[in-house]
Amino acid sequence: MPGGGQEPGSYYVGVDVGTGSVRAALVDQRGVLLAFADQPINQWEPQFNHHEQSSEDIWAACGVVTKKVVQGIDVNRIRGLGFDATCSLVVLDKQFRPLPVNHEGDSHRNIIMWLDHRAVSQVHRINETKHGVLQYVGGVMSVEMQAPKLLWLKENLRETCWDKAGHFFDLPDFLSWKATGVTARSLCSLVCKWTYSAEKGWDDSFWKLIGLEDFVADNYSKIGNQVLPPGASLGNGLTPEAARDLGLPAGIAVAASLIDAHAGGLGVIGADVRGHGLACEGQPVTSRLAVICGTSSCHMGISKDPIFVPGVWGPYFSAMVPGFWLNEGGQSVTGKLIDHVVRGHAAFPELQAKATARCQSVYAYLNSHLDLIKKARPVGFLTVDLHVWPDFHGNRSPLADLTLKGMVTGLKLSQDLDDLAILYLATVQAIAFGTRLIIEALEAAGHSLSTLFLCGGLSKNPLFVQMHADITGMPVVLSQEVESVLVGAAILGACASGDFASVQEHIMSSFSVSGMHA
Numbered sequence: 472m473p474g475g476g477q478e479p480g481s482y483y484v485g486v487d488v489g490t491g492s493v494r495a496a497l498v499d500q501r502g503v504l505l506a507f508a509d510q511p512i513n514q515w516e517p518q519f520n521h522h523e524q525s526s527e528d529i530w531a532a533c534g535v536v537t538k539k540v541v542q543g544i545d546v547n548r549i550r551g552l553g554f555d556a557t558c559s560l561v562v563l564d565k566q567f568r569p570l571p572v573n574h575e576g577d578s579h580r581n582i583i584m585w586l587d588h589r590a591v592s593q594v595h596r597i598n599e600t601k602h603g604v605l606q607y608v609g610g611v612m613s614v615e616m617q618a619p620k621l622l623w624l625k626e627n628l629r630e631t632c633w634d635k636a637g638h639f640f641d642l643p644d645f646l647s648w649k650a651t652g653v654t655a656r657s658l659c660s661l662v663c664k665w666t667y668s669a670e671k672g673w674d675d676s677f678w679k680l681i682g683l684e685d686f687v688a689d690n691y692s693k694i695g696n697q698v699l700p701p702g703a704s705l706g707n708g709l710t711p712e713a714a715r716d717l718g719l720p721a722g723i724a725v726a727a728s729l730i731d732a733h734a735g736g737l738g739v740i741g742a743d744v745r746g747h748g749l750a751c752e753g754q755p756v757t758s759r760l761a762v763i764c765g766t767s768s769c770h771m772g773i774s775k776d777p778i779f780v781p782g783v784w785g786p787y788f789s790a791m792v793p794g795f796w797l798n799e800g801g802q803s804v805t806g807k808l809i810d811h812v813v814r815g816h817a818a819f820p821e822l823q824a825k826a827t828a829r830c831q832s833v834y835a836y837l838n839s840h841l842d843l844i845k846k847a848r849p850v851g852f853l854t855v856d857l858h859v860w861p862d863f864h865g866n867r868s869p870l871a872d873l874t875l876k877g878m879v880t881g882l883k884l885s886q887d888l889d890d891l892a893i894l895y896l897a898t899v900q901a902i903a904f905g906t907r908l909i910i911e912a913l914e915a916a917g918h919s920l921s922t923l924f925l926c927g928g929l930s931k932n933p934l935f936v937q938m939h940a941d942i943t944g945m946p947v948v949l950s951q952e953v954e955s956v957l958v959g960a961a962i963l964g965a966c967a968s969g970d971f972a973s974v975q976e977h978i979m980s981s982f983s984v985s986g987m988h989a
């Protein structure tokens with residue numbers, strides 16, 4: 472985080488709530504990550520396609536990781552705190568207590584996760600309205616967005632949840648409320664997942680048309696009628712109670728949040744690439760596509776003017792980089808798909824035992840196993856007879872069809888470790904082809920892209936990165952700081968502290984690159 476008039480020796484804390492774990496980082500004013508901690512979080516799947524979490528669990532995990540990263544440092548040098556999180560729906564009652572989002576009435580499980588597909592009938596009806604707001608989500612609303620989930624709650628849990636609800640938060644906004652007591656929402660979450668327009672605000676006619684006129688009647692108090700740009704300072708900063716929970720000083724600045732993919736995008740899209748001979752050096756930042764690859768992959772492209780891309784979310788104004796429009800392509804399951812395919816294979820126990828014996832992750836083991844069996848040919852040729860269609864959880868972009876399913880063609884009777892390694896390779900390749908399809912859709916609509924900037928857990932997998940370079944034909948840049956999503960969250964804290972003028976100031980300076988695959 473170079474530049475700015477910050478105090479010498481200032482620290483910022485970033486908290487990233489992913490699907491599977493909560494991570495925190497302590498970052499200095501140069502954007503260098505000084506300490507990192509992570510903590511897994513619980514998920515429940517009470518029935519197929521219902522995915523739930525607990526806001527109390529998540530907040531407790533935030534406390535575990537923030538306390539770890541500030542151990543042994545002078546906490547008075549911490550100037551700001553920023554959160555990012557998955558775009559899951561948190562439900563609280565009028566006294567801010569958790570409400571159940573399930574038929575069992577378990578109020579501990581008060582989050583409908585982003586990848587939950589329970590609201591299929593609701594999203595079909597919403598899409599049938601052809602309302603104008605749908606133009607800003609690629610023409611088709613995703614079942615993973617908040618409006619269909621809210622409608623599901625109204626239609627299915629009227630007494631136990633809907634009638635008692637006082638607050639519906641996107642998870643990033645829940646975290647900033649919990650830290651400060653301020654219920655203002657981030658422009659990022661409301662624009663990207665709730666149909667809010669940065670220019671026109673809420674559209675009453677949409678909510679009335681889909682049967683959620685309740686929100687209009689109370690002036691959107693339950694879903695947010697105060698909206699702030701990401702990085703804006705909230706209220707009086709960290710409350711004494713939250714400070715105790717997190718082990719941080721009361722009163723430090725807390726920022727309006729970002730969705731996790733957007734924090735990752737912010738963390739990488741401004742990387743300093745000088746001296747690497749990349750096509751994007753000297754080209755506008757709009758030639759870069761940030762791809763945040765974790766449980767899902769999110770493809771973030773920005774533009775000066777709005778670009779409407781069929782099947783790709785957006786265009787969203789100022790939702791990631793202030794002053795720029797954002798198009799967000801995505802694949803709902805990528806890391807989750809690879810884990811699913813590998814763990815479900817008959818040879819997985821053998822793989823696990825062999826990887827453990829070598830003190831390697833199963834993916835490092837599989838990558839070296841592929842090198843072993845490929846012989847003289849490039850690794851990609853191992854899959855000439857085996858192909859995967861990766862839409863096991865529907866297609867988010869650019870086909871925007873939640874009914875699509877996965878496929879594998881070319882299966883044989885053998886199920887040994889070679890077969891597992893080749894199936895894993897075919898899955899990674901299929902995901903990379905999915906990215907290529909998204910890039911083609913973005914370019915057909917007017918984006919001009921030259922370089923991919925990858926971050927997230929999957930960017931630690933060299934095979935995943937190389938296949939993206941080979942299959943898209945674009946150079947792939949990795950940031951020197953592998954935890955770029957957390958750096959994005961810390962940037963928010965730095966902005967909220969007032970040490971830096973704007974989020975834009977950071978991203979247009981920031982970080983150097985470490986790896987390139989071409």
Ligand SMILES: Nc1ncnc2c1ncn2[C@@H]1O[C@H](COP(=O)(O)OP(=O)(O)O)[C@@H](O)[C@H]1O
Nearest residue numbers: 489490491492765766806834927928929931932
């Ligand atoms: N070193 C690694 N090698 C290969 N895959 C990895 C590695 N680290 C994480 N992953 C994969 O990345 C995915 C999780 O990424 P992460 O960014 O932690 O997800 P989330 O933010 O959704 O919780 C998982 O599928 C995991 O298997």
Ligand SMILES: O=C(CO)[C@H](O)[C@H](O)COP(=O)(O)O
Nearest residue numbers: 489490557558732765766767
């Ligand atoms: O919809 C998204 C961003 O708009 C993400 O897919 C969702 O937030 C989950 O992220 P992750 O895969 O990093 O856990």
